[in-house]
Amino acid sequence: MKTLPRAGSSIMVIIGGLALFLVFASWGLISHPSASTVIQGSFNPSIDQSVIPVKPEPRSAVYPAGNNDTGDAVEVKYPSGYNVSDVKELAHIVPPWVVDDLPLTDDSRESNKLYVNSTLEASLSPLSAPKVKSESCDMYNGKWFHDSAGPLYTNNSCPIITNSQNCQGNGRPDKDYENYRWKPTKCGLPRFDPKEFLKLMRGKTIAFIGDSVARNQMESLLCILWQVETPTNHGDSRMHDWLFKSTSTRIVRIWSAWLIHKTLEPFDFAPKDVVKLHLDSPDENFMEFLPTFDVVVISSGHWYVRKTAYIYKNEIVGGQLWWPDKSRRKKMDNVKAFGISVETILSAIATHPNYSGLVIVRSYSPDHYEGGSWNTGGSCTDKVKPATDAELANNRFTNDLHKKQVTGFNRAVKKQTNKSRFRYMDITKAYSYRHDGHPGPYRSRDPHKKTTRGPHGEPPPQDCLHWCMPGPVDTWNELAFEIIKRDLESAGSLPT
Ligand SMILES: *[C@@H]1O[C@H](CO)[C@@H](O)[C@H](O)[C@H]1NC(C)=O
Numbered sequence: 001m002k003t004l005p006r007a008g009s010s011i012m013v014i015i016g017g018l019a020l021f022l023v024f025a026s027w028g029l030i031s032h033p034s035a036s037t038v039i040q041g042s043f044n045p046s047i048d049q050s051v052i053p054v055k056p057e058p059r060s061a062v063y064p065a066g067n068n069d070t071g072d073a074v075e076v077k078y079p080s081g082y083n084v085s086d087v088k089e090l091a092h093i094v095p096p097w098v099v100d101d102l103p104l105t106d107d108s109r110e111s112n113k114l115y116v117n118s119t120l121e122a123s124l125s126p127l128s129a130p131k132v133k134s135e136s137c138d139m140y141n142g143k144w145f146h147d148s149a150g151p152l153y154t155n156n157s158c159p160i161i162t163n164s165q166n167c168q169g170n171g172r173p174d175k176d177y178e179n180y181r182w183k184p185t186k187c188g189l190p191r192f193d194p195k196e197f198l199k200l201m202r203g204k205t206i207a208f209i210g211d212s213v214a215r216n217q218m219e220s221l222l223c224i225l226w227q228v229e230t231p232t233n234h235g236d237s238r239m240h241d242w243l244f245k246s247t248s249t250r251i252v253r254i255w256s257a258w259l260i261h262k263t264l265e266p267f268d269f270a271p272k273d274v275v276k277l278h279l280d281s282p283d284e285n286f287m288e289f290l291p292t293f294d295v296v297v298i299s300s301g302h303w304y305v306r307k308t309a310y311i312y313k314n315e316i317v318g319g320q321l322w323w324p325d326k327s328r329r330k331k332m333d334n335v336k337a338f339g340i341s342v343e344t345i346l347s348a349i350a351t352h353p354n355y356s357g358l359v360i361v362r363s364y365s366p367d368h369y370e371g372g373s374w375n376t377g378g379s380c381t382d383k384v385k386p387a388t389d390a391e392l393a394n395n396r397f398t399n400d401l402h403k404k405q406v407t408g409f410n411r412a413v414k415k416q417t418n419k420s421r422f423r424y425m426d427i428t429k430a431y432s433y434r435h436d437g438h439p440g441p442y443r444s445r446d447p448h449k450k451t452t453r454g455p456h457g458e459p460p461p462q463d464c465l466h467w468c469m470p471g472p473v474d475t476w477n478e479l480a481f482e483i484i485k486r487d488l489e490s491a492g493s494l495p496t
């Protein structure tokens, strides 16, 4: 096949148009916030664990449509005449939502500098546990290795796995992706010991704040802990809240897709039907609970592909999939807006007069729509092992968001006035190897779902963003556990 120039090619234009159409027609892979409300709310924790409760289907499998949080699912539709083999050559094209009428402002040099040294290294104080060999162990550099010890739980031993992440329950034929563990180059990462964790977190609350990928991590932690104790559910629609009575440890989750304040009322030339993101105000829905948390695990990013208007200093400065008047100058694209939002929310926490806990910022979770972006034939179908270095796919959108997140993190930490501690849990690189850890087409129980490519090579509808449970996402909690342990240790308050 011919090699396509990066820009100006007519195929590129066609693909771009097609992609834009698909972006409107389908949506960026984020499950609906209330999907697990249903599940958690209806599950009776006193039930015999050998009887798996029947879980209602979440309202949204993978692709919520539209511009609000109702999350009605639609499938990606490939128009007739669509030919995936035309698209393959465009592997790792910038997703259409990044292509903008302004060049990306690039503060990568600055962020790289900060990233390599000041914050990260300083934030990872050495562990005195015997497993740690190095004084300054970077937990995020390392390798995935096969571990015959297997996963920390199974789809049968954890009753609260969201259906779309229950890959085994949904018929995924391979299972070995459950057996890889992360080994930092210079230290060990202990296998998660649920009893230890509960002891460490005695009387404490850990809160997960973010989108459905944050939910993915919170549910992974619940599943791990469930193996030693069945928690009780005290949640409501605003806050999911599970209590482990033996140690009075609370695991909570608050939905906040963008982490910042959003409004629906018309604003200047932005009409009612577009969500307005106020890039300089934090999301009040979780800020009010903040002082009650001891550990906050916070993350965002994936919703910045959705249709929104960006408001900054009381002015519309840009929009994503929305910019009605092309004669107006757009000052900001979604990558930049994301960077500002990260700085806003983390600064608000770092200067909150009543917060003195630990903040773990989970870095951007990479997706794996390889061989095209998610809506142009990209796929993670048939990936059954972590990628080798040679197979590692570069994803510019992921890289851009990661850089912005690092910059926002560093800027916020500099403004800190209270006693909170900030840690950047930098999983992006490690997880770029885990193209095998996503549900792919195994995202629902539907026995008639498509799991193979169509006649023109078009991939089946699939989720290459969320993580199977059990699966690689469980390692996030091993990392978080390690961060919490180091934090309490350096504060001299580790329980004996
Ligand atoms: C959300 O979208 C649904 C369907 O797309 C629509 O019926 C509803 O009015 C919308 N709600 C808001 C608040 O925009």
Ligand SMILES: *[C@@H]1O[C@H](CO)[C@@H](O)[C@H](O)[C@H]1NC(C)=O
Binding pocket: 001, 083, 084, 085, 086, 456
């Ligand atoms: C798809 O494109 C490839 C390469 O351009 C071509 O060989 C093939 O015939 C096309 N298939 C269809 C169904 O159009």
Ligand SMILES: *[C@@H]1O[C@H](CO)[C@@H](O)[C@H](O)[C@H]1NC(C)=O
Binding pocket: 116, 117
């Ligand atoms: C990071 O800091 C170490 C010493 O703490 C220094 O040796 C190294 O050169 C620094 N790296 C960069 C990229 O600045």
Ligand SMILES: *[C@@H]1O[C@H](CO)[C@@H](O)[C@H](O)[C@H]1NC(C)=O
Binding pocket: 052, 155, 156, 166, 168, 169, 170
């Ligand atoms: C768990 O996965 C197995 C396949 O490995 C499947 O037979 C079983 O029904 C699943 N159970 C649940 C509760 O999803």
Ligand SMILES: *[C@@H]1O[C@H](CO)[C@@H](O)[C@H](O)[C@H]1NC(C)=O
Binding pocket: 353, 354
């Ligand atoms: C902090 O706590 C004090 C005393 O409980 C309270 O008066 C104040 O409103 C709180 N501030 C914030 C921002 O929550």
Ligand SMILES: CC(=O)N[C@H]1CO[C@H](CO)[C@@H](O)[C@@H]1O
Binding pocket: 351, 352, 353, 354, 356, 417, 418, 419
């Ligand atoms: C405990 C602590 O240091 N609290 C400080 C947090 O930040 C505010 C300012 O925003 C200070 O006034 C508090 O003393």
